Amino acid sequence: MSKIHVSTTVNGDAVEYLCDPRETLLDCLRDKLSLTGAKEGCGTGDCGACSVTLDGRLVCSCLVLGVEAEGKEIGTVEGIAEGDVLHPLQQKFIDYAALQCGICTPGILVAAKALLEQNPDPTEEEVRFWLAGNLCRCTGYDKIIRAVMDTARDMREAV
Template identity: 80%
Template sequence: MSKIHVTTKVNGDPVEFLADPRETLLDCLRDRLGLTGSKEGCGTGDCGACSVILDGRLVCSCLVLGVEAQGKAVETIEGMAQGEDLHPLQRKFIEHAALQCGFCTPGILVAAKALLETNPDPTETEVRYWLAGNLCRCTGYDKIIRAVMDAAAELRGEAA
C-alpha cells in the first residue's frame, strides 16, 4: 500500500510526513514525528490518553487517521509549554499534585486546555463533565479539578 504525503502544522510548526492510509494520527505523531507525549491507552477512544486538538477541536488521536491532518493544525502536549515556561495548567497540576504516574496526564492537560479555550470560566461541574472522557487510575479527580479551576482563574487574571 502506498503512503500518502501529509502537510500539516503541529504545535505551530509546518510538518510533512508520509502516512499509511490506515495509520492513526496517534501513530503518525509518535512514530513519524517522534512526539511521544500522547499515549495509546485503549485504541478505542474511551480513555482520553491520546487527546490532541485538531483544528481547535478536542479529538482522540487513536480515532483519527493521520491523513486527516492534511492542511489542519494539530496541538499536542509537547506544544503546551512555551520554551522553558510551563503553561499555567502544567504549573497548577504540579502545585496541586494532580498527577501520579503521568500516563493519562498529557491527555488530561490537552483536554483541559481545549476546555479553557472554549470556556475560560467553567464551573466545577463543567470541568468534571468536560474531563469525563479522560480516565485516570492513579489519582482521585479532585486534585485535577482543583488544578484546572485554579489555572482558569489565573488565565482570567484573577488572583488565587
C-alpha cells in the same frame, strides 16, 4: 500499499510525513514525528490518553487517521509550554500533585487547555463534564479538578 504524503501544522510548526492510509494520527505523531506525549491507553477512544486538538477541536488521536491531518492544525501536549516556561495549567498540575504515572496526564492537560480556551470561567460541573472522557487510575479526579479551576481563576485575574 503506497504511502500518502501529509502536510500539516503541529504546535505551530509546518511538518510533513508519509503514512499508510490506515495509520492513526496517534501513530503518526509518535512514530513519524517523535511526539510521544500522547499515549495509547485503549485504542478505542475511551480513555482520552491520546487527546489532541485538531483545528481547535478536542479529538482522540487513536480514532483519527493520520491522513485526515492534511492541511489541519494539530495541538499536542508538547505545544502547551512555551519553550522552558510551563503553561499555568502545567504548573498547577505540579502544585496540586494532579499527576502520578503520566499515562493520562498529557491528554488531560490538552483537554483542560481546550476547555479553558473555549470557556475561561467554567464551573466545577463543566470541568468535570469536559474531562469525563479522560480516565485516570492513579491520582483521583479531585486534584485534577482543583488544578483546572485554580488555573482558570488565575488566568482570569491576570487579564
